[in-house]
Amino acid sequence: MTAPVTYTVHTAESATTVFAALVCLYAVVYAEPPYAEGPEQVAGFADGLPDESRRPGFTLVVAEDADALVGAAYGWTMPAGRWWRRADAEPPADLRAADKFAVLEWIVHPERRGAGIGAELIRRLLDGRPERWATLSSNPAAPARIIYQRAGWQWVGGSAMPDGTPMHLLALPLPVAPVQRP
Numbered sequence: 001m002t003a004p005v006t007y008t009v010h011t012a013e014s015a016t017t018v019f020a021a022l023v024c025l026y027a028v029v030y031a032e033p034p035y036a037e038g039p040e041q042v043a044g045f046a047d048g049l050p051d052e053s054r055r056p057g058f059t060l061v062v063a064e065d066a067d068a069l070v071g072a073a074y075g076w077t078m079p080a081g082r083w084w085r086r087a088d089a090e091p092p093a094d095l096r097a098a099d100k101f102a103v104l105e106w107i108v109h110p111e112r113r114g115a116g117i118g119a120e121l122i123r124r125l126l127d128g129r130p131e132r133w134a135t136l137s138s139n140p141a142a143p144a145r146i147i148y149q150r151a152g153w154q155w156v157g158g159s160a161m162p163d164g165t166p167m168h169l170l171a172l173p174l175p176v177a178p179v180q181r182p
Contacts, residue, residue: 021069103136
């Protein structure tokens with residue numbers, strides 16, 4: 001029997017406390033095909049985390065059981081007028097013109113998949129966001145790509161990783177967050 005999962009939301013200030021565990025989870029998830037990432041890519045991910053966490057709107061949600069990080073999702077605000085580097089086409093004008101929440105990682109340990117952890121991570125990550133859209137980049141050969149499509153993420157273009165791996169750029173409209181009144 002697996003331990004119950006607890007979810008914690010982190011901002012830039014508290015996220016560093018889980019970076020080591022996040023890097024370990026990343027290494028497990030991205031060792032799988034089609035990624036087949038090794039120590040060099042994992043080190044690059046680890047080196048980039050501090051800069052990622054300083055981006056405006058940075059939020060990290062982690063899923064933990066009694067003794068391990070079993071899932072994580074994070075991202076930051078991509079401001080109006082900006083889009084993914086290396087995109088092969090412009091997104092729809094309303095998408096480009098809006099602030100977007102860019103989901104950079106959304107991962108679940110292979111032994112814990114299929115239990116709703118990923119769905120709960122993304123729900124908590126996107127719940128109440130002020131941005132009108134969420135966007136992410138997905139390897140079309142990854143099993144997760146089908147999950148994104150079933151969850152309502154729409155293809156809006158293509159891109160490529162620095163190593164040439166093709167990627168799909170996806171977007172999801174977000175509900176308008178309620179106005180907070182004093």
